[in-house]
Structures are given as C-alpha cells and as structure tokens.
Amino acid sequence: MVALSNPPMEQFFVKTTKPNTKPIIIPDIPLIDLSKPESKQHLVKACQDFGFFKVVNHGVPAKFINKLELEAVKFFSSPLSVKEKSGPPDPFGYGNKSIGTNGDVGWVEYLLLNTKPESDYPENFRGVVNDYVSLVKKMACEIMELLADEMKLQPRNVFSKLLMDEESDSVFRLNHYPPFPEIQENERNGRKLVGFGEHTDPQIISVLRSNNTSGLEIFLRDGSWVSVPPDSESFFINVGDSLQVMTNGRFKSVKHRVVANGRKSRMSMIYFGGPPLSEKIAPLPSLMQGEEGSLYKEFTWFEYKKSAYKTRLSDNRLGLFEKITAS
Template sequence: MGVASPTPLRTKKTRAVGIPTIDFSLESSILSQKIVQACEEYGFFKVVNHGVPNHMIATLEKEATDFFAKPALVKQQAGPPTPFGYGSKNIGFQGDMGQLEYLLLQTNPHSISQASKSISANPTSFSCAVNDYIQSVRGLACEILDLVAEGLKVPDKSVFSRLIRDVESDSCFRLNHYPPAPMPLNKWDPSPPLNTASSRVGFGEHSDPQILTILRSNDVEGLQICTHDELWFPVPPDPNQFCVFVGDALQIHLP
C-alpha cells in the first residue's frame, strides 16, 4: 500500500495507452486468460471487484496517516529498519531515485504485534488493522497466482500461491509516504536537471524482485509503467482498484 509520487521524473517519452483492468467477477477461465495476457504484454494490470472490504482499507489508511503525521523523533522510535521497521531516506541517483519514508513489516501476526508497540499509541488497533488487511490482500494475491498457473496450464495450480501461503513465507507489507510535490503536477518538466527541486520524485525506475506486488494508491497522480518498447505511460489513480505488478521471480515463468 502506498501513495504514488505526485512529481514523476522521466527522461524518456511518455504516452497514454489502455491499461489492462480485470474484473474479478468474471468466470474463472476468462479471468485466467486475461491475467496471463496482461502479465505477458504489460507485466502489470489493475483489478476491480477484488473482494478486499472497503472498511478494512479505510481503517488501515487512517492508521497509516496517523503514524506518518507524527513528529520525526516519534516515528524514529519504530526504526531503524533492520530491515523491518521505520525508515526515512533519500534514494540514490542510480536506479530507485527519490525521497520517501516508510514502514516495512513482516506479514506475520506475531511480528506485527511486536512492532506495533513502537508504532502506535494503540498497538492493538494498529496490529488488527494491518493483519486484517494483509489476510484479505493475501487471499487476492493467491487467487491471482492460481489463475496465472491455470492460464499457463501448470499441472499444480497452487505452485505459485504456495510461496505466499507458506507459514515461512518471506512476504512483506510496506507503507510508503512521500513528501509533498514542490510544484503542481501539470507544470512538471519531463526532463529537468537532476539538481533542481522539480526533479524530486517518490520512487524512481525499478522492478520488484518478488513474485508479485499488489499496490493500492491514494488518489494522487504520478505512477507510470514502462512498456516493452521503453515508453512510459501514466496509471491514473483509483482508490477502488488495486495495481498488480509482476515481480522478477514470476516473470521468469512467463513466456
């Protein structure tokens, strides 16, 4: 879960293209075909009717907003990230470029319960919000991976989702918070000098090493996806949808 950077920096051309949006109310065989096609052609798609309850999303978002609104010294009590915990840093000018603060947690109820003591004045409220959200989104992730396996005609339909369901899974949960934009979005220069304030972005060009990333963005512009022909296209934010990214670990299994 995160907020898209409101000041994207791209040195390459951008264009608007149709973004694959998949309705999870469709029949399973149709879903599997659409998901595999989106994975192969874009490595990315959005899902609607995903089944994650709105009240869970709203509760978690409030907990996250309350935490990041705290003074820096208070937030630092939840860090440093080793690798889990609170972190605040400027990302380097190679690869992931930008500025952000974040909470990185293990998707383990006990670990979250322990971490919550230094995150929230009401640890039970925070841990319940996070655990409920993780459980629901994990279900969505497993369903997506089972449909990918079905679409690829893999004999064992749970071959991918087992990586997430396993009690020893190394899945992570991350909350990102980005600094305010230095200028309105509609005035940004797509190729400014790197030493100017307008070059600041929340997260730069990168791919995700894991099998799958499921992102919910607040209603903020900025997220862009790079196509196979190295053109960038914007992904308009929609709080009612989830963005799904194919990670490097899954990409090697796709044609």
C-alpha cells in the same frame, strides 16, 4: 508539509527526455474483473504483455482498506521524533528519504513491516495490518491460481502455495510521498522529482493500492514512461522477478517508479508476496516446451534476495542469473 531529512536535492531529480513535450498517450492498462469467468485469459495476457494490471471485484472490503489508511495517515502526520522511534529500518521499520543501503534516495518516507505474526509493529498497526494483509494475500493467491488454471499447470496452487507457506518471506510496505510545491519549475526544465526510483520487484507478486493522487509510472517496451491514472478503489498487480523466472520469461516483471506530486500527498500500501527463503526458484518443468531451455540459473529466494539488496534500485537484478546462450 511533512519535514524530511535533507540529502542534497539534486539527488532526487531525473531528467526527462525533453522538456515541454506533448504527454505520451497512455495505453489502456489491462482492467480485469475477477468475478468474470473469462478473467483467467485476461490475466495471462496481461502478465505476458505488460506484467502489470488493475483488478476490480477483488473481494477486499473497503472498511479494511479505510482502517489501514486512517492509521497510516495518523502515523505519517506525527512529528518526526515520534516516527523515528520505529526506525531506522533494519531492514524493517521507519525510513525517511534513504531507500536501502546502496545510495538510493527518494522523496518518500515509509514503514516496512514483516508480515509474520511475531513481528514488531508501531502502536495501533498490528490488527489493521494483519486483517488487510490476510485479505490481500487471499486475493493474490486467487489470481495466481487462475493463472495456473489457464496455463494448465498442476497442481493449481503451484504459485500460491509459496505465499501460503508458514515460512513465506512476504513483506508489507506503506509509502508516503509528501507534496513538493516547487516541482512545477523543475518540470518546465524537463526534470522530475523522484519519489521512488525505477526498479522491478524481486518477489513473486506485488499488490498495490494507493489514494487518489497520481505518481506511479510504468516503463513500456518501447522505452517510454507512462503515468498510471490513480484509482483508490482498485488494486494494481505487478509481476515480480521470481514469477518471471518461474514462467521462463513468459510473464514480464515490469519496471516502475513513483514521481512526486506538487500539490497533494500520495499514500500507497504494497503487499510483496515472497516465497520461503529456502525455496528454489527456476522455470517450471511443466511449462517447458519441446527443446526449450531454461533462461535462468536456478537459485534460492535467499540467494536472489541477498543479491538484489546489494544492488541499486535501477540495476538489472536478474542479469546475474540469466544463462548466456551461444548465438
């Protein structure tokens, strides 16, 4: 098992509702084939109902995924002293158990990278990360243009142009969750070991790919957490807070977390598509119907990012920017 630094173990556990209860029946997570003409309708419905979905026929060749995963496995298998040469994260670089600067911890080590060409990367990462990110960004932009088409928005790149902008503030993250063999006893006592605590993603869109180890859970509107079956050949897409605001709440930013696995390592790679720092985030006027008012105060991505990074993961980050309406 990979050696990680050692905050008190109690910090890593969350209490489940009841120990030894029957597992929750997993609803069908929307599965969308991007090669099908009807994918536009399914994408909009998934963003409205779940804020989360899986895509196939995504156009990202397996060889680029496999190359990046191979480099990530090599990196995280290295001695801690080697990995720490790429840290501590400020905000980019190698991190270990501590997530952010506000006391959040998780059973995870990670590498957070800036997607801008001039950024510093660990050895052997630059080419494979750039190739992978360019393909995943293209896929994310295609999804957002299909959403715009179905919602009759003009121009159709109203969302995607923010990711394609040279000043786009997008980031890329590699997460490694080592196995934790002692987890079974804790689960019998109704406790789960948190790999990455519950949160929403503040950006516009997130594109996640992981290996075939379970751990990802999403929070449903009925108040239950459900496990997402792993699928290493597909991509999972999250609506981010910024897209929720731009659609005036039509699309939902889904709360999610990762819990540790007892037997196998989990590796995930996430592209977070963000707008330029100076971009103003507000509901699109073309979406507002009749007397519909904005649910959110206008803010720049810089303002929201700065505010979000001052909070704990589980905080309602959009709460500070919601308009209070008279009842």
